[in-house]
Amino acid sequence: MLLRTEKLSKQFSGIYALKDINFQIAAGEIHGLVGENGAGKSTLIKMLTGVYQTEEGDIYWEDKKVKIMNPSQSRNLGINVVHQDRTLIPTFDGVENAYLGREYPHRGIQVSWKEMRQRVEKVRDQLGIDIDLSRLASELSPPQKTCLEIIRAMMNDCKLLILDEPTASLTDKESEILFDIIGKLKERGTSVLYVSHRMDEIFRLTDRVTVFKNGSMVSCMRTEDVNRNELVSMMADEWSGEGIKHNTSFGNVLLEAKNIQTQDGIMKNGTIQAHEREILGVFGLGGSGRTELLEAIYGYRPMKSGTVEIAGEKQEKLSPANSIKKGMILISEDRRGKAIIEGLSVKENILLSSIDAYSKYFHIDEKKEKADVQDKSNALNIKMTGMNQRVLELSGGNQQKVVFARALMTDPKVFLCDEPTQAVDIMTRSEIHKLLRKKADEGNAVVYVSSDIKEILEVADTIQIVAQGETRNKLKNENLTAKEVLSYCYEDA
Amino acid sequence: MDKSKKNTGTNIKQILHAYGTIIALIAVILLFSIISPGSFFTLTNFINITRQISLLVMISIGATMVMSINEFDLSVGSMASLGGIMAALLAVNGMPMILCFLIPIVISFVIGWINGWIVAKFRVLSFITTLGMSTVLSGVIYRLSGGATIFENIPKSFSWLGTTRLGRIPLLSILMIVAVVIFWYLMRHTALGRKLYAIGGNEETAKISGINVKKYKNIAFAICAVMACITGMLIASRVGSANTTAGDGYFLQSYAAVFIGCTASRKGVPNVAGTLIGAAILGVLANGLTMLQIPTYMQDIITGGIIIFAVIAQKLGRGDSK
Known part of the structure; x- marks a missing residue:
């Protein structure tokens, strides 16, 4: 066995991200690793590559017990x-990129560029990759970049190559190039750990596949002994949203976005529709384009084509300011980067979207501002020393409440919520769910993006599937199970 | 990490944090008063200092606005020089005095707007953009003036603004106070100020919150350029002539004042009251050191040291020294 783990576990502040993993990779094997968001795949990779240190359980490398303390030690193992x-x-060319983090060969005190180039070319030719090493990385196409990364990985004696979602940004044609290289690696006897959401790749490439779920290892089997449906059902819980009351009768269409294509090409074709009283769950795996879709609809991310209608009225010029005017608000998933201003106070943060509402002729009605901010923060139960406290000093949950308070100040009809309960405590999470349900019941529309399938089944009335840059099926959340929802995501286009 | 700092902080530390900049100003005044009570600690000298810092304060509050959105305008110095040259040329050519001062303001507004437009539209570094603009303006100044100081045929009325006194108080000092009050109000109590600070705090959040970031960047740069232009015209009015490089020296001084001013704010952000204190510290130092006949190079060393110290203090004050 090339690599073996015994009861490998990892916990973060008391919660297990990985629990009792007994995982194996044989020499020369292509091993698939699958599991939904948060199943523990990334944690395992980080432990094998020395980003996280092992505290519980053991890792055996070529049947010898090892402690991987840092990335360079992991590299030295292979x-x-x-x-x-x-x-x-x-801004570095292919040769220099291949040498990143590696000692440059010297002749005297001078770097020997010739020797560097020869060594990189040798690795390139062995892998049969066709790429010009003198070009800057910025000039390379996405698959060429992936190739260059593989060259870099193969520069030293690499025994195990971990590919983490390598085709996420590649087209089908471009992926083929990658698959060829993986074939060559296998011939050379290099083991590959292949992590992917894409089932057809798993079936096409891998010898064995391991399934993770909620930090545990569910199963490991030969790929030929399993079919797609069995694999998907292993990844998902039996859990379903049954027993939770969902709305089934909706009012008029409040938000209609058609054929949204973002300029960066991440969202290729997105169409969603949300009604009065509806909580529309939007579910997709990492990289499916869900965040990009929301940001484009809101007018924050540049759009190439597509239309947005709010309450039947076409939005002529998309911008966050216009969206807010028409009654649509975005709760961003990137709290620190896009949702709060850490240096400003709670009050200033809550007022950000409604500055003009309190301002008339160079004068701000500060009394009314204070009263309204107090109202909203009481209603949302924001825990703070006072409204002048800096938002930076609040807990994650309370920061998120500040973001919601700001949204409520504008009295929106359409809520675009992107991972609104990310990194908040359980109390706040349920408060946010209740708030959004209340807002929907009052006749508003809520678009709810989450990468947590259980949360979607818990909150949403209807579920829109997003996969590989496209919106797909729209499901009614009636007797749906996580398994069924996931199976739509893994369906090929 | 921020909390623990707060909890372990002693009272003295908190006081220094909150009032350190004002304490520094008082300390400097006390120091000079003790060393040279006869000449420094007099009403005449204090009135004199307000006039000496008035021009610096006016150019600095414009820079405060641009810095509040986390940008720089390095063209304020040459903008000021250009303002003086334009006003003087118009006066020499017999333009009514009011227009001599109004036309340059309009032109500077446009120049500032262009600065802001380039920075916001192309998302380029304001540092480099305005450095380029500064060079462009220097060229324009040369083209307009032929490189020579303009002093011939300037009507007497041109000097009224810069030299008049109301009783013992120079008009310049009064103009400074008016400007400070207006800008303090703008930045603290209007929608404009709120939006600028929001943009400076986090541009992306400001944008998502519906603030038109591009527009307000344009406004900030335009107002900054106007203040630089006004300063330049007042310099020319005070001395009765327009030098091609009259404003250049104000550029570094103004940013020094803003940076010192940041340390006077709890949040460590640029603010008008702080800028006034910063300019006062620089002004008192210059006045006192000159009085003690300290050579100019020593004054430079001291001023430069204070700027560096202020930047460090500002970073620590913000609590985000990563």
Whole structure:
């Protein structure tokens, strides 16, 4: 066995991200790793590559017990990883990128560029990759970048190559190039740990596949002994949203977005419709384009084509300011980056979207502001020393309440919520759910994006599936199970 | 991490944090008063200091606005020089005095707007953009003036603004106070100020919250350029001539005042009251050191040291020194 773990576990502040993992990879094997968002795949990769240290359980490398303390130690063992978010330096050429984090060969005090180039070319040719190493990384196409990352990973004696969602940003045709290279790696006897959401790739490439669910290892089997449906059902819980009351009768259409294509090409074709009294859950796996879709509809992310109608009225010029005017608000998933201003006070943060509402002729009605902010923060039960406290000092849950308070100040009809309960405590989570249900019952529309399938089944009346940059089926949340929802995501286009 | 700092902080630390900048100003005044009571600690000298800092304060509050959105305008110095040149040229050519001062203001507004438009539209570094603009303006100044100081045929009325006194108080000092009050109100109590601070705090959040970031960037740069222009015209009016580089020296001084001013705010952000204190510290130092006949190079060393110290203090005050 090349790699073996015994009862490997990892916990973060008391919660297990990985529990009792007994995982194996044989030499020369292509091993698939699947599981839904948060199943523990990334945690395992980080432990094998020395980003996280092992505290419970053991790792055996070539049948010898090892402690992987840091990334360079992991590399020295022969483990290399190609991440989904690429780590090339755009202004370096292929040779220099291949040498990142590696000692440059010297002749005297001078770097021997010739020797570097020869070494990289050798690895390139062995892998049969066709790429010009003198070009800057920024000039390379997405598959070429992936190839370059693989070259970099193979620069030293690599025995295990971890590919983390390598095809996420590639087209089908581009993926083929990658699959060829994986074939070559296998011939050379290099093991590959292949992590992907895409089932057809798992079936096409891998010898064995391991399934993770909620931090545990569910199963490990030969790929040929299992079919797609069995695999998907292993990844998902039996859990369903049954027993929770959902709205089934909706009013008029409040939000209609058609054929949204973002300029960056991440969302290719998005169409959603949300009605009065409806909580529309939007579910998709990581990288499916759900955040991009919401941001484009809101007017924050540049759109290439598509139309947005709010309450039957076509939005002529999309911008956050216009959306707010028409009664649509976005709760961003990136709280620190896009939703709060850490240096400003709770009051100032809550008022951000309604500055003009209190301002007349160079004068702000500060008394009314204070009263309204107090109202909203009482209603949402924001825990703070006072409204002048800096928002930076609040807990994650209370920061999120501040973001909601700001949204409520504008009296919106359409709520676009992107992972609104991300990194908040359980209390706040249920308060946010209740608030949005109340808002829907009052005749508003809520679009609720979450990567947590259980949460979607819990909150949503209807579920819109997003996969690979497209909106797909829209399901009624009646007797739906997580399994069924997931199976739509894994369906090929 | 921020909380623990607060809890362990002693009272003295908190006081220094909150009032350190004002304490520094008082300390400097006390120091000079003790060393040279006869010449420094007199009403005449204090009135004199207000006049000496008035021009610096006016150019600095414009810079405060641009810095509140986390940008820089390095063209304020040459904008000021250009303002003086334009006003003087118009006066020499017999333009009514009111227009001599109004036309340059309009032109500077447009120049500032262009600065802001480039920075916001193309998302480029304001540092480099305005450095380029500064060079462009220097060229324009040369083209207009031929590189020479303009002093011939300037009507006497041109000097009224810069030299008049109301009783013992110079008009310049009064103009400074008016400008400070207006800008303090703008930044603290109007929608404009709120939006600028929001943009400076986090541009993306401001945008998602519905603030028109581009528009307000344009406004901030435009107002900054106008204040620089006004300062330049007042410099020319005070000395009765327009030098091609009259405003250049104000550029670094103004940013020094703003940075010192940041330390006077609890949040460590640029603010008008702080800028006034910052300019006062610089003004008192210059006045006192000159009185003690400290050579100019020593004054430079001291001023430069204070700027560096202020930047560090500002960073620590913000609590985000990563």
